[in-house]
Amino acid sequence: MSTLARYKYNDSLSREQNVLCSHLCSMRLSQMSQALAEEFMEPNEGLLTFEERITKVVNQEWEYRDSRKFNKFLKKAGLKYPAADFDTSLYEPDRMLDTVTIERLQTLQFIDEKKNLLISGKSGAGKTYLASAFCVEACHRFYTVKYTRTNRLNLEFEAARANDTYRDQMDKLVSYDLLVIDDFGLMSLDLEKCADLFELIESREMRNSTIILSQLPFENWYDLFADKTYADAIIRRLVAHSYRLEMNGRDMTQPS
Numbered sequence: 402m403s404t405l406a407r408y409k410y411n412d413s414l415s416r417e418q419n420v421l422c423s424h425l426c427s428m429r430l431s432q433m434s435q436a437l438a439e440e441f442m443e444p445n446e447g448l449l450t451f452e453e454r455i456t457k458v459v460n461q462e463w464e465y466r467d468s469r470k471f472n473k474f475l476k477k478a479g480l481k482y483p484a485a486d487f488d489t490s491l492y493e494p495d496r497m498l499d500t501v502t503i504e505r506l507q508t509l510q511f512i513d514e515k516k517n518l519l520i521s522g523k524s525g526a527g528k529t530y531l532a533s534a535f536c537v538e539a540c541h542r543f544y545t546v547k548y549t550r551t552n553r554l555n556l557e558f559e560a561a562r563a564n565d566t567y568r569d570q571m572d573k574l575v576s577y578d579l580l581v582i583d584d585f586g587l588m589s590l591d592l593e594k595c596a597d598l599f600e601l602i603e604s605r606e607m608r609n610s611t612i613i614l615s616q617l618p619f620e621n622w623y624d625l626f627a628d629k630t631y632a633d634a635i636i637r638r639l640v641a642h643s644y645r646l647e648m649n650g651r652d653m654t655q656p657s
Contacts, residue, residue: 408434414441436461471541478536478546481583485533496527496650506535506644511610512544512579517639518612521619522648525655528614531648532581535612544578551584558597575604579612586617586625595631606638613639618647 408426410419418441425434436458440446446454475483487507491500511518518535520528536546549557554574561570574580590598605611615622619640626632 411438414438430462432465433458433462470543474540474543474546475537478540478548480533480536480546480548482530482533483537485530485537487534487538490527490653491531493651496648496653498648498650499646502644502646503531506646507538509535509539509542509544511644512539515607515610515642517610517643518646519615519619519639519643520612520646520648521615521617522646522650523652524616525652526648526650527653528648529583530653531646532583532612532614536579536581539579545576546579546581547574547577548581548583551582551587554582555594555597558594571600571604574601575609577609579610580605581612581614583614585613585615586622589627590625590631591627592631595626595628595635599631599635602635602638607642611639619645 408419408423411422414422418438422434422438422441425431425437440454440458449457487503490496491498491503506518518532520532522528533548536548539546557570558567561567602611617625622636623629623632626635
């Protein structure tokens, strides 16, 4: 039921009960109104204490609003795997994952610390899915999240520069509590792309967290940059305040 829904008179309730439910609906508490109507019609209501009954009524409104807010944050995140979670496959031996580190990262303390997370590993190892699981958990806690790919990021900067909205686009990307940049390393970075990435990483440093996903080992990232001064500056900022994960186990796209 929408919080803007009009209250519908319920013949099973007394006039006074309908008025009370209508008042709650008018105050945009439609789920509480619905829960209260259900309580009025509950034949075993005498078996519960007042505290238990009011808790049920309030919690129904709370859970509805919490779920609605979570779904709003999740939609804005633009995740590739919006249903990702930390499932038992993490513990399969052939995935060769550092599960202790993953479990610690699940607390999302790294976001509170404003630290980055660098994840490398071969294609199909599950990097994007794992990053999405971190993002889903972040959305549950109402951190602002954005997922993007390196190529899309580059195209957005080009379009923003052409439309004279570059600063606005940069400010928006800087503001996210958690920014995920996938497919880093699939293409080299010319001078303009180096400048864009430096501005983004430098502006987010110690302010908000970034997850970088790459098929390339960390030691090969330096070779991606056309300008080695930018390479030094960007990699230093990424690595100085970061945790790392390597995912080189079995290909998750293939049957086990």
